[in-house]
Amino acid sequence: MKKVSRRTFNTTLAKGIGATALATHLPLACGMGQNNQKKRLGIALVGLGSYSTYQLAPALQDTQHCHLAGIVTGTPAKETRWANRYNIPKGNIYNYDNFDTIADNTDIDVVYVVLPNFMHAEFSIRAAQAGKHVICEKPMAMNVAECDAIIEACKEAGVKLGMGYRLHSEPYTQEVKRFVREKTFGDVLYVSADAAYRSRGYPDQWRLKKELSGGGALMNMGVYSIQSAIYATGENPIAVSAQEFSTAPEYFKDTDETITAQFEFASGAVANIMTSHNLNANNLFATCTNGWFELRPANNYGPLAGKSSRGDITFQHESQQKLQMDDFAKHILYGDPNLAPGEMGRRDMVIVEAVYKSIAEGGKKEALNFSSDYGFGR
Ligand code: NAD
Numbered sequence: 468m469k470k471v472s473r474r475t476f477n478t479t480l481a482k483g484i485g486a487t488a489l490a491t492h493l494p495l496a497c498g499m500g501q502n503n504q505k506k507r508l509g510i511a512l513v514g515l516g517s518y519s520t521y522q523l524a525p526a527l528q529d530t531q532h533c534h535l536a537g538i539v540t541g542t543p544a545k546e547t548r549w550a551n552r553y554n555i556p557k558g559n560i561y562n563y564d565n566f567d568t569i570a571d572n573t574d575i576d577v578v579y580v581v582l583p584n585f586m587h588a589e590f591s592i593r594a595a596q597a598g599k600h601v602i603c604e605k606p607m608a609m610n611v612a613e614c615d616a617i618i619e620a621c622k623e624a625g626v627k628l629g630m631g632y633r634l635h636s637e638p639y640t641q642e643v644k645r646f647v648r649e650k651t652f653g654d655v656l657y658v659s660a661d662a663a664y665r666s667r668g669y670p671d672q673w674r675l676k677k678e679l680s681g682g683g684a685l686m687n688m689g690v691y692s693i694q695s696a697i698y699a700t701g702e703n704p705i706a707v708s709a710q711e712f713s714t715a716p717e718y719f720k721d722t723d724e725t726i727t728a729q730f731e732f733a734s735g736a737v738a739n740i741m742t743s744h745n746l747n748a749n750n751l752f753a754t755c756t757n758g759w760f761e762l763r764p765a766n767n768y769g770p771l772a773g774k775s776s777r778g779d780i781t782f783q784h785e786s787q788q789k790l791q792m793d794d795f796a797k798h799i800l801y802g803d804p805n806l807a808p809g810e811m812g813r814r815d816m817v818i819v820e821a822v823y824k825s826i827a828e829g830g831k832k833e834a835l836n837f838s839s840d841y842g843f844g845r
Pocket of ligand 1: 514515516517518519541542581582583584604605606631632633673679687
């Protein structure tokens with residue numbers, strides 16, 4: 468049985484979930500009042516922008532362990548549209564002001580925060596305080612201090628916290644993690660990880676405003692290249708040096724356009740990452756003592772594609788978001804591993820801050836010191 472911390476255990480009991488369920492591994496869904504044993508969890512999406520509209524809501528029509536139960540929006544016109552399209556009862560529709568009353572709604576077990584980055588911490592914390600499990604989109608928050616506040620609020624409330632890191636549920640990425648874990652190609656020596664897209668023609672978007680996004684390419688696609696470097700080496704970095712390139716400062720006025728960074732790992736492996744809002748790149752390459760592997764593309768919605776020194780890597784495509792949300796629901800219901808815990812999102816924010824610090828200091832090497840692998844080896 469999955470180890471349950473005393474604090475979580477006590478809170479769980481306080482919420483009325485019997486010890487019998489814990490002991491027998493029956494479906495568990497804490498934080499939802501009366502209805503303690505559900506087979507499919509209700510998810511409420513907070514923020515109905517493009518990711519919720521085109522990826523998460525469609526994926527939730529196919530999930531087996533969770534479903535779209537509610538919405539939270541600041542745009543009244545979306546309420547009717549979404550209610551009609553997805554058959555959402557009026558009582559499961561919230562706005563940003565009355566959101567906290569979601570605490571009383573037993574249809575909703577999980578709140579999925581899909582808002583601009585500056586709103587992640589506020590809504591993740593409010594969701595936890597309402598007794599709901601939380602999925603927080605990437606990047607986890609604006610800075611490490613906010614990540615800490617989210618983690619603390621979830622611990623305090625005894626609810627689960629997962630990141631919207633869809634790739635951890637995706638088979639090509641899981642295969643990369645297996646290569647590393649089983650040393651299929653020997654020791655990883657070098658990783659190159661690029662995650663970038665050309666984002667021009669929308670100068671007013673929130674992603675280009677530091678106050679709303681916390682940063683540019685690094686806070687957006689950069690998180691994928693950081694993640695890639697880590698799961699393709701199977702280690703957290705021990706040091707990072709970084710550089711920023713600005714070729715279109717008239718457009719990227721307020722946030723970083725292109726960043727490269729080099730990671731050092733305790734094993735001696737090295738990684739180079741690149742992220743940008745001004746060019747397209749989407750790949751992961753690793754060379755090892757006994758061969759190589761690559762994913763190209765490596766981080767879009769799929770299908771991904773892979774090759775190695777032993778031949779093609781091929782998996783059937785499924786919605787990454789469907790797999791991700793089902794995995795998180797299984798974590799809650801059955802104690803399956805949390806593939807992307809909040810601590811992993813925090814770790815990435817520590818790295819983001821170190822990259823920005825290195826750039827501010829002219830590329831100086833910043834030491835990093837993580838005490839856990841945050842489950843990236845699974
Ligand atoms: P979006 O701009 O399409 O949607 C943002 C939503 O927030 C809109 O519904 C908007 O009305 C609402 N909003 C509320 N206050 C706002 C404000 N002050 N400014 C702007 N919008 C405001 O963004 P998106 O692409 O849906 O991204 C939302 C979050 O999801 C971001 O954190 C992003 O990084 C993340 N995301 C993750 C993935 C992934 O693959 N995991 C993909 C896309 C986006």
